[in-house]
Amino acid sequence: MKKGVVIIFVLSLVFMVSCSEKKKDEMSSTQIKKEVTAKDILGNPQYLAISYGGYRERSRDSQPTIPELKEDLKILSAMGVKLLRTYNVQPKLPHASNVLKAIRELKAEDADFEMYVMLGAWIDCLNAWTDKAPNHDVESPNNEGEIERAAALANEYPDIVKIIAVGNEAMVKWATSYYVQPEVILKWVNHLQDLKKEGKLPKDLWITSSDDFSSWGGGSAEYHVEDLEKLVEAVDFISMHTYPYHNSHYNPEFWGVPEAHKDMPDSTKIEMAMERALKFAQKQYDSVTNYMKxxxxxxxxxxGETGWATISNGHYGNNGSRATDEYKQGLYYKSMRRWTNMAGISCFYFEAFNEKWKDAHNAKGSENHFGLFTIEGKAKYPIWDLVDQGIFDGLTRGGNTITKTYNGDKALLLEDVLVPPSEEEIMARR
Structure with a gap:
């Protein structure tokens, strides 16, 4: 064989091997994307989690459109959020199914777009949300359809739905309008787990229930029942809620400024109160861990949920615990992300955007103001730094570019910040 032919042959062989390796790499990359599971995502700081509702009006009758949902998802993706939590799949509220459609469209438009969902199935007791007395020992007949719809969506979108959460704060006894006994949640968790075993749901789909820390055994002994023990065994992971914000009113012992701190600067009092708030959340997390073990x-x-509201004309405002403002929200958000990311804990921060339907008749009710963004798309103090970094450049919400609240004037923001009450004041109120 002549030298020139040998060289050509060798070069051709190298080219073919190179192309083959490139094709393998591409296939491997595609395969990795397809094989991402809940186990890979949960606890991974590269997959930030958030609770998401895209409602922009005072009633959920006004469903956000697919383009509006895509607008929101692009904003969240720019923040590094890759895991959303939704709450129900009720027939007249197609929000969750529309979120899944929106994600699928974005993935079709951009192969690098990555977003997954913990799909919530709402669970109620008999007579919940009616003029009849709720029967907490009997479940609503609507629950079966809710579970069926959740399972159907998990099968329709196996590349997106990685978790199903059976119920939202459905076992905690202060949810007097609708709570059920643990046996109801256990029944449906087992049902979904059985569908996985039968090959009727994706085998890597994880099943949980998302509930208050006390419902998971971290609170009083009244929750420590046999069905809860079975539920802890049945779920793939525990999704617990913790709210130091609400407890600044209901259990404020951690919140008041100690006598020893009374002469400290106001800024220090606030920062130390927020450190105590983080420790409060960590203590509740540890209490669930201890019960499980x-x-x-x-x-x-x-x-599964934690957050901090920025406006309140009720328990948490001027005449209450004084927990409410954007500055405290910023301190809480940063500290929660820092702790959970380092500890390998997923934190479905509540929530992405303000939603004004939650307290429709009280515009300044705290439930309307947990978002990191306002309805108009203004970024609140916790994420001002992301605006500075330009990650929202070219993105809009409702046609509005993403700008900072208070026009980015921190001095103006601080004028609305309240110092928590002293321990003595809190004791006097009780």
Missing amino acids: SLGVNKPIHI
């Missing part, structure tokens, strides 16, 4: 169980525990 007391049962001889060891599985992941993630935070």
Whole structure:
């Protein structure tokens, strides 16, 4: 064989091998994307989690459109959020199914777009939300359809739906309008787990319930029942809620400024109160961990909800615990993300955007103001730094570019910040 032919042959062989390796790499990359599971996502700081509702009006009758949802998803993706939590799949509220459609469209438009969902199935007791007395020992007949719809969506969108959460604060006894006994949640968790075993749901789909820390055994002994023990065994992970914000009113012992701190600068009093708030959340997390381990169980525990409101004319404002403002929200958000990311805990921060339907008749009600963004798309103090970094450049909400609240004037923002009451003041109120 002549030298020139040999060279050509060798070069051709190298080219073919190179192309083959490139094709393998591309296939491998595609395969990795397809094989991402809840186990890979949960606890991974590269997949920030958030609770998401795209409602922009005072009634959920006004459903956000697919283009509006895509607008929101692009904003969240720019922040590094890759895991959303939704709350129900009720027939007259197609929000969750529309979110899944929006994600699928964005993935079709951009192969690098990545977003997953913890799909919530709402669970109620008999007579919930009616003029009849709720029967907490009997479940609503609507629950079966809710579970069926959640399972159907998980099968329709297996590349997006990675988790189903059975119920939202459905076992905690202060949810007097609708709570059920743990046996109801256990029944439906087991049902979904059985569907996985039968090949009727994706085998890597994880099943949980998202509920208050006390419902997961971290609170009083009245929750420590046999069905809860079975539920802890049945779920793939525990999704617990913790709200120091609400407890600044209901259990304020941690919140008041100690006598020893009375002469400190106001800024220090606020910062130390927020450090105590973080420790309060960590204590509740530890209490659930301890209960789980007391049962001889060891599985992941993630935070299904926690957050901090920025406006309140009720328990948390000027005449209450004084917990409410954007500055405190910023301190809480940063500290929660820092702790959970370092600890390998997913935190479904509540929530992405303000939603004014939650307290439709009280515009300044705290439930309307937990978002990191306002309805108009203004970024609140916790994420001003992201605006500075330019990650929202070219993105809009409702046609509005993403700008900072208070026009980015921190001095103006601080004028609305309240110092928590002293321990003595809190004791006097009780």
